[in-house]
Amino acid sequence: MIKKHGTKTIIFLLLLIGTVALYQVDAGKKFGRFITVMKDISIKVLNGEPEQIVEISDDELAEVNVRQIASDLEGKKRGESEAEHTPAAPTKIPRDEIRAEERPTHTKTMIKEAKLIDLKDIPAKLKPLKKYMHEPFKMGACQICHIPKGDNPAALVKNNIHEICYECHKTKYTKEFDHKPVKDGQCTKCHDPHQSDTPKLLKGISVNDTCLKCHDKVNGAKGVTKFITMNGKYKHKPAEKSCLECHDPHTSNYKTLMKKEVGLEFCLDCHSSIKDHKDMRKWINSAKYKHGAVDDSKGKCLECHDPHSSNHPNILKKDSVQVCLECHNKSLKSKEDGGTMMNIAQHLKENPNWHKPIKEADSKDGGCNACHDAHGSDNFSILKKSFTKNFYADLENKDFFCFKCHKETKITERFTTNSDVTKFRDGDINLHYLHVNDKKGRSCRACHDEHASKNKHLIRDYTDFNSIKFPLRFIDGPNGGSCAPACHKKFEYDRSTPKGIGQKDSK
Amino acid sequence: MSKIIKKIFISTIMVSTTFSLLMGAESIEISPSIDKKIFHEQYVSVTVKLNNKNISKVLIVTDKNEHYPIELTTQCDNVCSKIIKLRLGENSIRVEGYIGEELAYEVKNELYCASQAFREYKEAPIKYKERFFHTDKNEKLCAECHDMSNNEQKKVAFVDVKDSNCFVCHKAITLDRYAHAPSANWLCTSCHTGEIENKSKNIIEKSKFIAPKQIASACFSCHDKNKQSWDTKKHKHFPVEAGMCTRCHNPHSSDNKMFLRVNSSFLCLECHADKKLSQQIRGNSKCPGEQKDGCTECHNPHASDYRFLLKSPHVDKKIDNNIKGK
Numbered sequence: 106m107i108k109k110h111g112t113k114t115i116i117f118l119l120l121l122i123g124t125v126a127l128y129q130v131d132a133g134k135k136f137g138r139f140i141t142v143m144k145d146i147s148i149k150v151l152n153g154e155p156e157q158i159v160e161i162s163d164d165e166l167a168e169v170n171v172r173q174i175a176s177d178l179e180g181k182k183r184g185e186s187e188a189e190h191t192p193a194a195p196t197k198i199p200r201d202e203i204r205a206e207e208r209p210t211h212t213k214t215m216i217k218e219a220k221l222i223d224l225k226d227i228p229a230k231l232k233p234l235k236k237y238m239h240e241p242f243k244m245g246a247c248q249i250c251h252i253p254k255g256d257n258p259a260a261l262v263k264n265n266i267h268e269i270c271y272e273c274h275k276t277k278y279t280k281e282f283d284h285k286p287v288k289d290g291q292c293t294k295c296h297d298p299h300q301s302d303t304p305k306l307l308k309g310i311s312v313n314d315t316c317l318k319c320h321d322k323v324n325g326a327k328g329v330t331k332f333i334t335m336n337g338k339y340k341h342k343p344a345e346k347s348c349l350e351c352h353d354p355h356t357s358n359y360k361t362l363m364k365k366e367v368g369l370e371f372c373l374d375c376h377s378s379i380k381d382h383k384d385m386r387k388w389i390n391s392a393k394y395k396h397g398a399v400d401d402s403k404g405k406c407l408e409c410h411d412p413h414s415s416n417h418p419n420i421l422k423k424d425s426v427q428v429c430l431e432c433h434n435k436s437l438k439s440k441e442d443g444g445t446m447m448n449i450a451q452h453l454k455e456n457p458n459w460h461k462p463i464k465e466a467d468s469k470d471g472g473c474n475a476c477h478d479a480h481g482s483d484n485f486s487i488l489k490k491s492f493t494k495n496f497y498a499d500l501e502n503k504d505f506f507c508f509k510c511h512k513e514t515k516i517t518e519r520f521t522t523n524s525d526v527t528k529f530r531d532g533d534i535n536l537h538y539l540h541v542n543d544k545k546g547r548s549c550r551a552c553h554d555e556h557a558s559k560n561k562h563l564i565r566d567y568t569d570f571n572s573i574k575f576p577l578r579f580i581d582g583p584n585g586g587s588c589a590p591a592c593h594k595k596f597e598y599d600r601s602t603p604k605g606i607g608q609k610d611s612k
Numbered sequence: 613m614s615k616i617i618k619k620i621f622i623s624t625i626m627v628s629t630t631f632s633l634l635m636g637a638e639s640i641e642i643s644p645s646i647d648k649k650i651f652h653e654q655y656v657s658v659t660v661k662l663n664n665k666n667i668s669k670v671l672i673v674t675d676k677n678e679h680y681p682i683e684l685t686t687q688c689d690n691v692c693s694k695i696i697k698l699r700l701g702e703n704s705i706r707v708e709g710y711i712g713e714e715l716a717y718e719v720k721n722e723l724y725c726a727s728q729a730f731r732e733y734k735e736a737p738i739k740y741k742e743r744f745f746h747t748d749k750n751e752k753l754c755a756e757c758h759d760m761s762n763n764e765q766k767k768v769a770f771v772d773v774k775d776s777n778c779f780v781c782h783k784a785i786t787l788d789r790y791a792h793a794p795s796a797n798w799l800c801t802s803c804h805t806g807e808i809e810n811k812s813k814n815i816i817e818k819s820k821f822i823a824p825k826q827i828a829s830a831c832f833s834c835h836d837k838n839k840q841s842w843d844t845k846k847h848k849h850f851p852v853e854a855g856m857c858t859r860c861h862n863p864h865s866s867d868n869k870m871f872l873r874v875n876s877s878f879l880c881l882e883c884h885a886d887k888k889l890s891q892q893i894r895g896n897s898k899c900p901g902e903q904k905d906g907c908t909e910c911h912n913p914h915a916s917d918y919r920f921l922l923k924s925p926h927v928d929k930k931i932d933n934n935i936k937g938k
Contacts, residue, residue, distance in 0.1 A: 567768070571834040574768040575797055591769065591793035 221245045228259075235300040242299045250298070267292055277355035284362055287355045294319075295354070312347045316354075331361065337414030343375070344413045351412070369399070372406045385480065392481025394441055398432065399480055408432075409479065417467060425472025426463050429479075441485055449556065456557035461510075463556065470510070476555070496570050498548040507549050516541045524600070529562075531585070532603025539606075552577060639664045640709040640717045644750050647721040649743035650736045651698060653864070654725055655784035659693040659754075660707055667717070669710040672696055675703060691757065695784040698725040700733045728859045729873035730882050744819035762801060762821075769797035776800075788865035794834075795864040803830045803863065827863070828855030838914070845915035852914045860913070877906025880913070 222245035224234065241249045247259075250269050254260035263269050267290030277287050286294040295315050296306045309315030313335060319326040322334040335344065343350035352362045359366050365374075369389070377386035389399055398408045406412075408431075411422050421428045434450035453459060462468075462475035473479070478487050485494065490506030498505075514526045519542075520533045529536045540547050549555075554565045561581045567574035568590060575591035582599070589595035597604045643661045660670055660682065672680040672694055682694045696705065702724055709717035724740040727733045751760040763777045770776050776798035786796045794802055804821040824830075832839040842852060851859045860879055861871045868875050874882065881888040887907075907913070911921045918925050 566771075570793075571836075572767060573794070573799065573802070573834070575793065576769055576771040578771065591797050594791065594796075 222247055231299055236302045237304060237306055238300040239298055239306055265290055266298075280356040281358045282360060282362060283356045284354060312349055312354075313345075316348045333413045335414045337411070337420070338416045339418060339420045340414040341412055341420055367405075367407070369405045389480050392478075392487075393483040394485060394487050395481045396479055396487055397437070397440065400440075418469075418472075419474075424466040425474050426466040429473045453557050456554070456559050458559065458561065458563060459557045460555060460563060476506070493548045493550070495548060496551045496568070497545050499546065505549060528600065529598070530600050531598040531606040532600070534603065534606065536598055536606065640667065640670070640707060640719055642707060642719060642721060644745060644753055645721075646723055646743065648723075648740050650724045650726050650740045651743070652726055652728075653785055654698050654700070655695050655787075656698055656723065657693055657695050657781045657784075658705070658707070659691060660709075662690045662692070662709065664709070664711070664717070665690070666711045667709045668712060671708045671710070673706045673708060675705070693781075697784075698723060700725050700727050700730060702737075727873065728856075729879060731885065732882075744822070746820045764799065764801050767799075767802075769799055773798050785864040788862075789867045790869065790871055791865040792863055792871055802833075803827060805830075825858070826855040827858050828852075831857045831863075842915040846917045847919070847921055848915040849913055849921055875906070876908055876913075880907040880911075 224243075224245055227245070227247075241247070250262055251259045252262050261269060270292045277283075286292070292298075295308060297308050298306070301307055303310060303312075303315070305312075307315045309318055317324075317333075317335060319329045320331060320333055322332040323336075325332050348354070351364060353364055354362070357363060361367070363371070365371050373386040373389070376382070377384045389395070399405065402408045409421055409428050411420050413420075415421060417424050417428075419425070423431070430450045430453075433446070434448065436445045436448050438444075439446045453463065462471045463473070465471040476488055478489050481487060482489060484491050486492075488506070490509070492505055492507075512526065514521075515535075516537045518526055518535055519538045521527065521530065521535050522533045524530075527535055527537050540552070551568055552565060553563045555563070558564055559566060560579050564579040565577055567576050570591065578587075578589040578595070580587045582597075584601055585597065585599035585604075587595055587597040596606050598606055640663065641661050643659060646656065646658065658672055662670070668684075670682040670684065670692055672682065674680075674696065676699070678696075680694050680696050682692045684692055702722065704720060704722045707719045707721070708715055722740075724736040725733070726736050754760055758780060759777050761777060763775070764770075773779055773796070778798055778800050782800075800821065804823045806820045806822055808822055808824040828839075842848060851857070857863070860873060862873050863871065866872060870876075872879055910923060912923050913921070916922060
């Protein structure tokens with residue numbers, strides 16, 4: 106039998122092995138691919154794109170990555186469905202079409218079509234009627250916006266509120282920066298669609314109240330990024346009047362929705378022509394020595410001032426010492442002479458006895474601005490009045506502005522027993538007079554540190570003489586004291602039992 | 613034979629006495645040595661090293677019989693020191709060491725105190741040599757007990773001057789009535805830079821803190837206004853022009869006003885000795901220099917626009933004519 110059909114069986118066996126091998130190697134895959142391609146084509150046909158069916162040759166088919174195609178298709182679909190739900194891109198509207206805020210007139214046809222309701226018949230929760238009413242509401246044309254649907258008699262005509270608003274009102278999200286509720290289509294976050302006691306149908310009792318409902322530092326809403334306070338003791342008048350003096354509530358080309366670009370000029374537009382105020386533009390531009398915070402800072406005025414309100418005079422962000430220490434907590438380079446300015450924060454930290462204006466920063470004559478002009482000055486170190494950098498100063502030039510607060514008699518009365526004039530006395534000899542009123546009279550800063558000191562009476566630890574630091578070695582006593590500077594040997598003074606300083610030849 | 617024995621006996625006695633004397637001399641020594649040295653300040657710190665622990669009292673006696681007893685501190689068990697004041701010119705001192713009340717050891721030294729202000733004492737006799745103390749080798753001698761480093765902070769004076777490492781040995785130089793601020797505050801290295809204009813390398817290497825003779829640049833760093841006013845003047849006094857301020861002024865301290873080395877009227881005559889002569893001849897002249905402020909009554913000692921460094925133009929026609937005639 107085997108012999109008889111030997112060759113046939115061998116051929117059959119060979120064929121069998123061949124087909125099995127073929128199936129193992131290729132055919133299965135090809136079949137799989139065929140099925141997925143067909144599925145793909147059927148999806149396309151069902152989606153209404155029959156024309157796009159392309160004939161694919163076997164060779165091409167072998168190279169098609171079916172999984173890739175499948176995932177691509179799914180991704181495309183998902184993207185399309187997302188795009189359907191987002192509002193139309195604001196950039197599509199050309200800027201020319203942006204019009205000023207104006208009252209839209211609702212078309213007659215819309216009104217005709219709408220069933221008008223008498224205002225008496227409106228739902229009780231909308232009563233009593235308020236001062237300002239939305240025009241369709243006033244007309245009783247509720248149907249412009251509402252249409253009964255199922256159980257809800259006041260269902261909206263469209264799913265999204267902004268779609269209804271923009272039927273009549275021009276789109277508001279047209280510029281570079283948008284107010285977030287505007288961008289999100291949440292018109293009713295600020296505006297009441299029916300009526301309000303505030304113009305522009307605002308929800309708050311005023312513009313500012315509406316804004317602060319979200320933007321107040323204390324009671325602000327969640328998810329808001331910019332907070333301000335208007336509860337400060339000192340308020341910026343325009344901000345107090347209305348936020349809209351500076352901001353656009355909907356959209357703007359400038360950051361923080363400002364009406365103009367924030368900068369020195371923006372503030373100076375008002376602050377150069379305020380009654381009973383200095384012309385700041387003139388002041389800042391004409392000052393010989395300029396303050397870096399005004400001249401070359403990023404925030405300009407806003408480096409130091411809060412544009413809304415603050416508890417510190419001049420609407421400073423912090424008290425008038427701390428606001429300076431924001432920058433002067435390191436050695437800064439001086440533009441005046443190229444030298445380095447002292448690290449005042451560190452100086453104040455190390456020396457506990459502070460000059461009164463620094464100690465009482467929020468008082469009327471307090472703060473760094475008691476002596477320095479933060480907006481620039483013609484005097485060095487932007488001082489308000491001329492002073493000397495020198496150890497020595499001639500008597501005629503001793504019109505120091507220390508005497509703005511301190512009595513001039515301190516240095517002009519040769520003999521005194523009045524401790525109100527000076528306590529730096531040896532008996533009745535005024536030692537201030539002795540030090541200051543001489544051919545080589547010394548300036549105040551020879552002995553006193555104008556900012557802070559470890560010693561009483563702001564006596565310096567070291568006096569700077571020709572850039573050498575000499576210690577004053579001041580010791581305070583109950584009724585006098587002693588000094589042993591580089592200028593003379595240790596001298597003692599006593600107010601009640603004089604030690605004999607100041608008499609000639611006491612040296 | 614007996615003669616020979618006698619000679620031997622005498623010679624042994626002589627040898628033993630000289631040996632014992634030598635031993636005695638070694639038992640107190642002045643270290644570092646100040647013998648035959650020149651000093652430019654009137655104060656010198658004498659450091660005595662005691663090689664015998666039984667010494668109970670040490671005394672420095674000058675040739676004018678001034679006694680400087682030295683306290684034997686416990687701090688340094690075998691070293692003690694004392695600052696003594698020298699007279700200008702040659703000085704000889706004797707350091708005596710006592711055991712109980714008995715004089716046991718004695719060392720004699722000769723020193724020379726030179727002064728730039730006096731013609732007489734400007735140059736020392738040949739046997740005296742310049743002394744440079746602050747070399748590494750010498751400083752090692754003291755480093756056991758003293759911090760020999762320079763602990764001065766540039767341009768910041770000591771609050772307590774005793775903190776200065778220089779103070780311990782040199783404190784006497786600021787003791788005079790008027791003390792110059794940089795020295796009284798021990799800002800020594802502002803002048804004692806160790807950098808001198810002198811070409812000789814030997815001198816530079818010999819002391820770390822040597823100060824230049826032409827010190828003016830250091831002076832003018834503070835007294836800059838003087839420089840400005842003198843620079844514009846027609847005539848300058850030679851030491852001013854040469855920048856040798858310390859020739860007339862003692863930069864450390866002085867009993868005279870303006871830190872002058874000598875009272876002003878005498879100071880000028882040290883160099884201008886011819887004027888001394890004319891003054892003597894004149895006797896009771898009406899020269900204002902003999903009263904009041906001395907020469908500086910009429911002359912500006914630094915610079916002037918007028919002849920002879922006068923403060924105002926001269927009006928004596930006689931002298932004017934004389935000069936013109938010449």
